[in-house]
């Protein structure tokens with residue numbers, strides 16, 4: 001699909017009916033995750049014209065609110081949708097920054113190619129974040145592990161029921177003040193190992209950040225909750241039940257000798273930006289990082305022998321969260337340690353420190369938004 005770049009100039013329509021400052025302060029005091037939204041949204045439209053030329057236009061900031069859509073809109077029937085997840089952090093001097101935004105822009109476009117959606121020029125992506133955060137910057141919480149979660153997404157809005165890539169698409173960004181993804185204090189989460197379901201397969205959409213992957217993970221997540229667990233772990237049933245990832249987070253193991261091991265990308269694991277940042281920060285600390293196949297048997301034996309001393313999940317939403325016990329149909333693998341492990345805590349603190357401006361950003365990962 002050919003397309004012309006839009007000028008990344010956003011028109012601005014203010015919300016005349018924003019939440020009151022008292023309501024906002026109450027939300028910021030206890031943001032939770034994903035329950036509250038700011039006063040504005042960013043929108044850019046895409047359309048293919050009669051000559052088959054696609055282009056982005058009408059970039060704008062408008063009041064947050066419901067989307068009017070034709071009931072035949074393709075996204076509602078065939079799930080042609082992708083998204084991103086990132087955060088805006090308020091630094092002590094009042095400036096606002098985001099983390100590795102160019103990686104999110106590139107990943108959005110990789111997802112777009114897989115879901116046959118149009119690519120968005122990275123400068124429009126970045127400008128959409130700048131504009132939205134500038135409009136809603138009073139919504140950024142600043143407690144430990146807190147930030148303004150940004151959710152860019154793209155949906156097929158063309159009204160038709162034939163099966164083909166939509167010629168009308170909408171790109172949007174919403175923002176939500178975010179605290180601990182799992183609620184309350186940071187503590188190890190219990191994981192359920194599903195052998196009923198897989199989240200992705202060879203040639204599928206596992207590497208794309210699309211809503212369909214999440215819809216496909218929910219039955220497994222319900223299994224997990226029925227077992228009293230917080231998250232579900234997926235395996236690759238075609239590769240000796242190698243560990244892949246959680247529903248929306250990548251996974252790491254810390255070995256007694258200081259090695260970090262994470263499952264190698266196999267074409268159906270999501271390329272987490274937190275994952276790649278953790279790998280870099282671990283290497284900076286002189287720790288050996290291995291991307292390789294790791295199985296449940298290695299996990300079980302490693303914990304039993306005291307070789308695996310920590311495990312953690314990571315992603316923009318969850319930051320770095322320690323993993324406790326792993327439950328499965330035929331037993332349980334005990335938590336590798338108590339509370340949050342030493343290496344997990346150190347990397348988490350360093351990552352959050354860079355993001356919030358209290359640790360030097362040696363890799364040039366931050367982009368100023370406001």
Ligand SMILES: *Cc1c(COP(=O)(O)O)cnc(C)c1O
Pocket residue numbers: 085209245246247248249250270271272273274275314315316317
């Ligand atoms: C978004 C996501 C992650 C984490 O990616 P980050 O870039 O670190 O936020 C991991 N797994 C899945 C399935 C995801 O959708």
